[in-house]
Amino acid sequence: MTRLVLIDGSSYLYRAFHALPPLTNAAGEPTGALFGVVNMLRATLKEKPDYVAFVVDAPGKTFRDDLYPDYKANRPPMPDELRAQVQPMCEIVHALGIDILRVDGVEADDVIGTLAVQAADAGMQVTISTGDKDFAQLVREPGAGGGSIALVNTMSGSRTESDAAVVEKFGVPAARIVDLLALMGDAIDNVPGVDKCGPKTAAKWLGQYGSLDGVIDNADAIKGKVGDNLRAALARLPLNRELVTIRTDVPVGRAPDTLRLRDPHVDELRVLYGRYGFNQALKELEAGSLAGDGAGLAAVAEREPARARGGGFVAAAVTPVAVDPALSVPGRYEAVTTIDQLEAWIATLRRAGSFAFDTETDSLDPMRATLVGLSFAAEPGHAAYVPFGHDYPGVPAQLDRTRALELLRPMLEDPGVRKLGQHGKYDLHVMRRHGVALAGYADDTLLQSFVLEAGSARHDLDSLARRHLGYETLKYEDLCGKGAKQIPFSQCALDDATRYAAEDADITLRLHRVLAPRLAAEPSLEHVYRQIEMPLVQVLQRIEANGVKVDMDELRRQSGDLSKRMLAAQQRATELAGRTFNLDSPKQLGALLFEELKLPALVKTPKGQPSTNEDALEAIADLHELPRVILEYRGLAKLRGTYTDKLPEMVNPDTGRLHTSYHQAGAATGRLSSSDPNLQNIPIRTDDGRRIRRAFVAPPGRKLVACDYSQIELRIMAHLSQDAGLLRAFESGADIHRATAAEVFARPLEEVTGNERRAAKAINFGLMYGMGAFGLARQLGIGRGQAQDYIALYFSRYPGVRDYMERTREQARERGYVETVSGRRLYLEYINARNQAQRAGAERAAINAPMQGTAADIIKRAMVAVDAWLGELGGAGGSSPALMILQVHDELVFEAEEAFVPVLLEEVGRRMVSAAQLSVPLVVDSGVGDNWDEAH
Template sequence: MKRLVLIDGSSYLYRAFHALPPLSNDAGEPTGALFGVVNMLRATLNERPDYVAFVVDAPGKTFRDDLDPNYKANRPPMPDDLRAQVLPMCEIVEALGIPILRIDGVEADDVIGTLARRANAENIDVTISTGDKDFAQLVRAAEPDRAGIVLVNTMSGSRMDSDEAVIAKFGVRADQVIDLLSLMGDSVDNIPGVEKCGPKTAAKWLGEYGTLDGVIEHASAIKGKIGDNLRAALPRLPLNRQLATIKTDVELERGPAELALRERDADALRGLYARYGFKQALRELEGASTANDIASDRAGLRATAAGHARGGGAAEAPAPELAAKGDYEAVTTQPQLDALVASLQAVEEFAFDSETDSLDPMQANLVGLSFASETGRAVYVPLGHDYPGAPAQLDREAVLAALRPVFADPARRKLGQHGKYDLHVLRRCGVEIAGYADDTMLESFVYNATASRHDMDSLAKRYLGYDTIKYSDVAGKGAKQISFSQVAIDDATKYAAEDADVTLRLHRVLGARLAAEPALEKVYREIEMPLVPVLARVEANGVMIDGDELRKQSQELGKRMLDAQLKATELAGRTFNLDSPKQLQALLFDELKLPVLVKTPTGQPSTNEEALEAIADQHELPRVILDYRGLAKLRSTYTDKLPEMVNPHTGRVHTSYHQAGAATGRLASSDPNLQNIPIRTDDGRRIRRAFVAPPGRKLVACDYSQIELRIMAHLSQDEGLVRAFESGADVHRATAAEVFGKKSLDEVSGNERRAAKAINFGLMYGMSAFGLARQLGIGRGEAQDYIALYFSRYPGVRDFMERTRQDARDKGYVETVFGRRLYLDNIKASNQGLRAGAERAAINAPMQGTAADIIKRAMIDIDGWLAGHRERALMILQVHDELVFEVEDSFVEELLAQASRRMAGAATLRVPLVVDSGVGINWDEAH
C-alpha cells in the first residue's frame, strides 16, 4: 500500500525553535530551528515515503478570522530569530525535492486534513507528522484492506493510530474530538470554552450524551456551578465547533498521488548546508554518511552557540501553548478520583507533586497531591486541609490505596521537579514509586548548570516565559505565613495543580533540548536520574550520633572559646566583641595600624578569614581571632546543633543531598551540612567520633585516594605522572624527586614532599606563584621556580592546561570524562580578573566534575548490589570522595571487598583508581 507523509511545517518550525538552543552559523545567522527541521526532514526522507508534502500557513487572514475576529488574537508575533529562518527553511525543503503547499484563506491544518481524507479515500496510508492535538479528529485505524490515518508526534515520537489510542489520550473517540475541543476551548487559539470545563469533564459529558448537540440538549440536567457555566456558554458552542473543525474539502490544484518527491537539487543543497554549517548533512549529500548521524552537525554549530545559547538569565521565547495559563480542578469526590486513576492508567507518563506542611521530607505531613498528564490541564487532590470551614475531602488512606498501583507501575513514567522530596513523603505514607523517569530540576542542571537557578519558578520564567504562582501568594510571608494545610482549597488547587502542569511543560522543553545533546542526555540518563532513588535511600537511612559525646565536646569548645577571648583581650589591651566586624576593624586597622590587604566590595577594610590570614604573620591577635571563630563555628554548626537534629521517629540524623548544587556535579549536603566537618584538625576528627554504629554493627569508610590527581594524569597523559601512579609509589614523593632532582624517593625531605604536594594540588585549582609562596612560606620568586621545575618535568600537564584553556575559549565550555559540561561565561571577558577565574575553573572543572561523576556511578552500582543485603548493610553518608556504610559485624569483610571493587571499577582511566578503607565503631576510627 502506498504511503503519504504530510508534514505540518509550522509545527516543525516552532517546535524546533523552542526545543533547541538558539544556535548560529559563523556569520551570526540564527540556525537553531533550521537545524532541527533539516534533521527531522532527513529522518522522514530516510523512511522513503511514496508521496510527501510540507504544508505551511499562508500569510493573511483565514475564514476562521471572519467567523471570529478574536481567533488567535492573543498569539505573540513571530520572534525575529525565527522569522529569519523561514525563508532558508523553504529553500532547503524545495532543494530536497519536497512539494511545499500554501493555500490562501485556510490554515495548514485544513490543507493537511483535505489531503489526508482524499488519500484515505484513494486507499493511500497517511502519516501526519505534527504535534498539534487538533489533528486527532482525523485519526482512522488501518484495516487489512483499508488505509489508515496516523498521527506521529515529531517531538516525542508517539503514535496515534486508532480510536483506542485517541481514547487513551483524550478520553473520547476520534469522531468526538471536535466536540471535546468545543467544550474545553483552546487558550492557544483564544477559543473560550465552558468555564472550568477541563478534558475530563468534557469527556465525561460526551460519554453520557454522545455529541456536543447531546450535551447542549441535556444542559439543564447538569447540576452545580459547572452546569451554570455550561448553560452560560451555550450560545458560543456552535461557533467553537466551527473553529475547531479541520476542513477536509479545500480546493487543491494537486491530489495526493501528485505529491511524489522530486529529484533533489544537490548543488543548491550543497550551498545551503555549507552556509548554515550542517556538516553531517553535507557529508551525507556527498555520500560519506557515518554512524554518528547528526552529532557532527551539532559539534559544528556548538562553538558559535556557546556563550550565546546558554548565557544570561532572561526568559527564552516559549511555544505559545507552553506559556498559556492552565485549567485546573480539585478532586473531592469518589467519581472524580476514579476518573483520575483511570486517566493515569491510560497514559504513558504524568507529572506529579506533593504538598506538605514542612520542608523536612522526613517529618512532613502530606496535605495534597497534584497530577498532570496533558499540558495546560491538571488536578489537585486535597487530603489534609484543616482550616475552619474547610470542605469535605477524600479519605487520605483511601486515596493512597487507589493511587498506589499507579505509582508502583514502572510502565507509567513519573515526572517531578526535585522529586526526591516527593519520594520521601510518599514512602513515609506507604507508597513506593517505581518508574520515576524524569526530573526537570536535573534536566535543567545537566543541560546547563550555570544558566539559571533550577527551582521551578526560575525555570518556568526562563524556558516557558511563564510567571508561576508563588508560595507566598497563597500562604503569606514572614511571621504571618500559614501552613499549607491552612490554605483555602480553591487557592491551593491553583497553586498545586500549576506545579504539576508546569513540571510537565518544562519536561517537554528541557527533555527535547537534552535529546538534542546526546552526551548530556547520557549524563542525565545514566548518572543523575539513577542516582535519585539512591540518594533517597541514603538520606532515609540516616546516621546514628552520640549526643552525650557532642554535648561534652560543646562544653570543652565553650571553655576554649572563653580562653581565646581572654587571650584576645590581653593582646588588645582592652575588652572588645570578637563577633563584631566593626569593632575588629577599628581595633586592627585604626588602633594597631595593621595593613589593609583585603577590602570589602564597598572599599572598607575586611575582617573576613582571608583578610585575617593575610595579616596573621604580623601580629598574634588575628590568629587568635581565627582560632576563636573556628571553635565557634564547630560548636554552633555541629556540637550544639546535631543533637537537636535527631529525628524523633527514627533516632537518627538525616542530611539532604543536593544534586543541582555545585556546577561541577559534586553533591552538596545540608540540614546538616556534613561536607564541611574539618578532617585535618583534631577538633574535626573528634566530631566524627560522635557518628557511631549501633551495637552489633560497624562503620566502614571507603575513600578514593588522590582521585583528582589521578584524573589529571589520565587527561594530560603525562608519562611521568602516569608512571608515578602506575608504580604505586607515593606520588607526592615521586613528584618531589622529579622536581628537585633526587636520585631516589628516600632522598626526598619532608619539606620537599610538602612543596610537591602543594604544587600537585595547587595547579589543579589554578594556584598562582603568589598563592604557592604564601602556602609554603617562601618567596614568590622561589615559588615560581618550583612551578617552572614542575612543568619542565611534567610537560604533559602544562600542555593539557594550555589545551584546556584554548578549548574553553573556543567552545565556551569544558567537559568531564563522561560528557558533563561546565559553561564558562567569562572565558572571554575583558575584565582580567573574571577571565582568570574562568580559566582556573576550566582547568579544575574537568577533574572535579569527573571525580563527582565517578563516585556517583559507584554509588549507583553499590546500591544495586546492596538491594539484596539491606538488612545487613546500609549506605549512610557520601562526603566528597568518601562513602560510609553501616554494616553488620559478620558482613564487614564482604562489604569491604564489594564496595572497594565497585568504586575502583566505576571508571576506566589511564591510571588505576585506588580505594582506601577502614572499619571502626565510629566514623573517625573508620576513616
C-alpha cells in the same frame, strides 16, 4: 497636546552597559545593557506618549566622517557582550509597539534633531529621552503654536525643558550650546577642543564675548596659557562647530505623525521578559500594565536585580526554540473530591503511560512532613489536585487519605507507568513515609535543567517556568502569606490550593515537553542525565532516609570543652587589649586593631573600610598576638554553633537519627552538596574538626566503614594529560608526591626529603587548581622566583601536563565550555574576556573543572552501583546487613553488621574502582571503626 517621545537608543544602550554590573540571565546570556534599556522604556511608556520612536545609529560612515576623517577614530569596537544585546533590544522595542529608526549615512542624533524640530513646528510637545549633553542645543520652550522640545534623562530622572534650566546646567543658553561644545571639544567623538578649556572657561568666554565668533575675534585679548591654547586652536574651531551641530534637516523618510505607539505584542513580550529574567517587567505585563514607576535606573535596578555574574561557570547558552503557545497559557484545573473522580483520573493517567505529579505537605522537611494532597497532569493545561488534609473551618468534603492512597497505590507503584516531577526526591520521601513505594520515577525537570544549564543559579519551578515558558506561576506566599502571618498549606482555601497544586504538576509537565527534546539533541548530556543523574535520585533518597546515628553525650562533652576554650580565648584577648570588648563585634574589633593598636589594615571591605574577616586577621596575625587569638575564638565558636550545639537539635525524633539533604544541582561541576546539616564542610585538618566526626557512631553490633578514593583528581589528570611520567608513577603504585619530588629535584626516590615531598604535593594539587608562582610561593614560604623554577622543573619532567593545560585552554576558548570524561559540560563565561583577570580565572576553571567534574561523575556512578548491590541483599533500614549512610567529597560511609564488614569492604571496593575506566587504576582506601573518625 499631542506628545512625541524620541528615544536615543544608541546612547542609552552604551550608558546602561557601562552603568550596570555585568549581568546575565539564567542561560548565561549578557543582559546588563538590555536590562537598563528595558527599564528606561518602561519608565518612558508610563508617561503615555502619543507617538514614540527608538532611534539608533546605522552602520557605516556619515557626512561627519567626510568632513573630518578622524571623527570618532579613537572609539573602540563595540564589545562582544554589548553586541549580543542589540538584537534582543530591538526585539523587545518592536514587541512594545515602538518603531525603530535607522537612517543610512546619518547619525541617530541628526534623525532625532530633524524629527524633534518638525514635530515642535507642528505644535507637538517633544521629549528627547537621552543622556547626551549635545541635545541641550535643541531645547525649545513652548511658543505661540504650543510646540516645545524638552530633554529627559531616564537614567537619572532629570528633566531639562527651559532655557533657564540649560543655563543653570551649562552656563549658557540653548542657542550657545554648539559654541560651548566647539570650544570644549568632545573626547568621545575625537573632536579636539581648546586645550585646558573646560565648561566653565568656555561659558565664561561666551558670556564675555557673546558667541564663538566673538571669542575668535577677541582671541588676542585672552591672556595666559589658556589664551595661547585658544589661539593655537582657532583654525579648527569652525570645523568643530559644524561637527557638534545636530542637523535638523536630514532626510528621515518618516513624518512625526507616523510614529504612533502601537498596541504591544504581549505574547512576544512574555517570552522575551521570561528569557532574559526581567521579573518586574513580566509581573507588570501579567497585571495588564506595561509601565514602570518612572524612577531612575539605579532605583529600578535595586528593586529588580538581575543575576550578577560571578565565578567561572555559567549556564549553557542554549539556543532558544519556539515554544508551543499552548505551553504558555493558564490551564484548567480540577479538585478531585469523590471516588468516581479519582478513579476516572487514575484511568486517564494509566492510559497516558506517563504523568507529572507533585505532593503538597505541611513541612519543608521531607522526613517530618504530613501529606496534605497530591496533584497530577497527563497533558499540558489539564491537571487535578486530590486534597485530603485541609483542616480549616468549613472546608468542603475531601477524600480519606488512606482510602485515596490505596486506590492510587497500584499505579504509583507500577514501574511501567512513568512518573516525572520537579525535585522529585522530596516527593519520594513523602510517599515512602506514607506507605507508598513509588516506582517508575523517570524524569525530573530540575535535573534536566541542571544538566543542560549547569551554571544557572536557579533551577526551581518558578524560575524554569519563567525562563522556558514565559509563564509566571502562582507563588506559595500569594496563598499562604509571609513571615509570622503565614498559614500552613492545610489551611489554604480548597479552590486556591487546587489552582496552586495542580499548576505545579501542569508546569512540570510543560517544562518536560520543552527540556526533553533539548536534551535528546545533545547525546553526551542525555547520557549524563540518564546514566548518572536520574538513577542517583532514588539512591540519595535511600541514603537520606537511612540517616546516621549520633552520640549526644559526646557532642555535649565537646560543647563544654569548646565553651571553656572560648572563655579562655576571651580572657586572653582582654589581656592583650588592656580592656574589655565584644569579640563578636566587627566594629569594636576594627577600632581596637586599627585605631588603638595601629595595626595595618591590609584587607578592605567593598566599601573601602578596614576588614576584620578571616583573611584580614590572617594577614596581620604575625604582627600581633591578638588577631591570632580572635581567629582561634572564631574557629571554636563556629564549631560549637554549627555542630556540637546544633546537631542534637537536628536529630529526627521519630528515627533518632540525623538525616542530611543532598543536592544534585548544587555545584556546576556536578559535585554533591548537602544541607541541614552541611556535612561537606566539617573541618578535618584540625583535631577539633576531626573530633566532630567522633560523634557520628555505629549502633551496637555494627561498625562504620569509610571508603575513600585516593588522589582521584590527580589520577584523572594523568588520564586526561596522558603524561608518560604520571602514568608510570601511578601504574607502579608509587607515592605520587614522592615520585614527583624525585622527578622535579632529580634525586633517587629514597633520598627525597620531607620538604621536597611537601613542595611536590603543593605543585601537584596547585597546578590542578590553576595556582601560579605567587600562590605556590605563598603556600611554601619561598620566593616567587624559586617557586617559578619549581613549576618550570615540573613541566620539564611532565610535559604532557603542560600540553594538556594549553590544549584545554584552547578548546575552551573555541567552544566556550569544557567536558568531563562522561560528557558533562561546564560552561566558562569569561574564557574570551578582554579583562585579563577574568580570562585567567576562566582558564584556571577550564583546567580544573574536567577533573572535579569527572571525580563527581565517578563517585555518583559508584553510588548507583553499590546501591544496586545493597538492594540485592534484601532488608531495609536496620534489618539490612549494610546501609550507605553518607557521601562526603570522594568518600562513601556505610553502617554494617560487624560480621558483614569484610564482604562489604571487598564488594564496595570492587564497585568503586570499576566506576570508570581510566588509563591509571583507581584506588580506594578503607577504614573501619565504631565512629566516623576511627573509620576515616
